[in-house]
Amino acid sequence: MSAAPTTQRQRPPSPADDWALFLDVDGCLLDFSDTPDGVVVPPGLPARLDALAQRLDGALALVSGRTLAGLDRLFAPLHLPAAGLHGLERRHDGVQIASPAAPVALADIREQASRFAERHPGAVIEDKGAAIALHWRMAPQAATELSTFAAQALDRLPGYRLQYGHQVVELRPASADKGDAIAAFLDEAPFRGRLPVFAGDDLTDEHGFEVVNARGGVSVLVGAREPSVARWQLDGVSAVREWLGLQHEEAKR
Numbered sequence: 253m254s255a256a257p258t259t260q261r262q263r264p265p266s267p268a269d270d271w272a273l274f275l276d277v278d279g280c281l282l283d284f285s286d287t288p289d290g291v292v293v294p295p296g297l298p299a300r301l302d303a304l305a306q307r308l309d310g311a312l313a314l315v316s317g318r319t320l321a322g323l324d325r326l327f328a329p330l331h332l333p334a335a336g337l338h339g340l341e342r343r344h345d346g347v348q349i350a351s352p353a354a355p356v357a358l359a360d361i362r363e364q365a366s367r368f369a370e371r372h373p374g375a376v377i378e379d380k381g382a383a384i385a386l387h388w389r390m391a392p393q394a395a396t397e398l399s400t401f402a403a404q405a406l407d408r409l410p411g412y413r414l415q416y417g418h419q420v421v422e423l424r425p426a427s428a429d430k431g432d433a434i435a436a437f438l439d440e441a442p443f444r445g446r447l448p449v450f451a452g453d454d455l456t457d458e459h460g461f462e463v464v465n466a467r468g469g470v471s472v473l474v475g476a477r478e479p480s481v482a483r484w485q486l487d488g489v490s491a492v493r494e495w496l497g498l499q500h501e502e503a504k505r
């Protein structure tokens with residue numbers, strides 16, 4: 253039996269002042285934790301991101317599946333340009349594009365999902381307003397049932413789609429993705445006219461890679477997930493922080 257082909261990708265080039273830099277959060281800037289609320293932002297990371305943003309004349313945005321409010325809580329007091337909910341929310345320069353309102357049916361589905369999680373210790377239902385994430389990182393035995401539950405719930409949510417990720421499936425509006433958010437930033441100062449660079453680890457990040465590739469930019473897959481259209485690659489969170497000069501002093505030694 254022959255081994256599956258692997259894509260050979262190089263380490264991305266070092267940061268340059270003319271970049272428009274877009275960064276995914278979980279699994280790229282931050283290590284995974286057992287639960288969404290358990291992630292740790294190393295002390296000093298917000299200040300280092302801020303310094304990098306200043307070097308790029310402000311052309312640095314977080315592009316995440318988390319909500320904008322959640323990103324602000326995590327990275328406080330930093331308040332970077334950002335896209336949340338996989339591109340459904342976006343904020344830049346005092347302008348905020350809100351995610352669509354949650355349809356009425358979502359409340360029932362959230363309630364049913366919570367009852368389901370009570371029967372599967374470790375399963376986590378994350379309420380993100382217009383989206384719901386069903387996590388099984390701490391309940392791997394519930395993965396199939398949670399996926400089936402989400403697929404069936406989709407029938408009651410016109411205009412929604414499933415978004416798979418690391419040990420999670422989400423029900424979310426299909427109206428925008430991370431690629432749309434990156435394209436919108438690239439139409440605006442200070443991102444406009446710069447070389448787009450996007451690093452991310454997850455399936456949702458493929459939309460962003462496509463937009464960056466189409467503009468001759470630098471798409472960076474974090475980790476070993478395949479297939480991916482990304483053209484560069486880094487091993488994981490530590491490598492991302494080292495690449496961008498965001499690591500804390502101890503990690504540099």
Ligand SMILES: O=P(O)(O)OC[C@H]1O[C@H](O[C@H]2O[C@H](CO)[C@@H](O)[C@H](O)[C@H]2O)[C@H](O)[C@@H](O)[C@@H]1O
Nearest residue numbers: 277278284285286287288316317318389418420
């Ligand atoms: O686009 P991202 O910034 O990478 O966000 C994707 C999802 O990340 C979070 O879930 C993931 O990280 C959790 C914390 O480490 C982990 O417990 C979970 O298993 C991962 O799937 C977040 O909770 C989701 O809302 C984001 O969509």
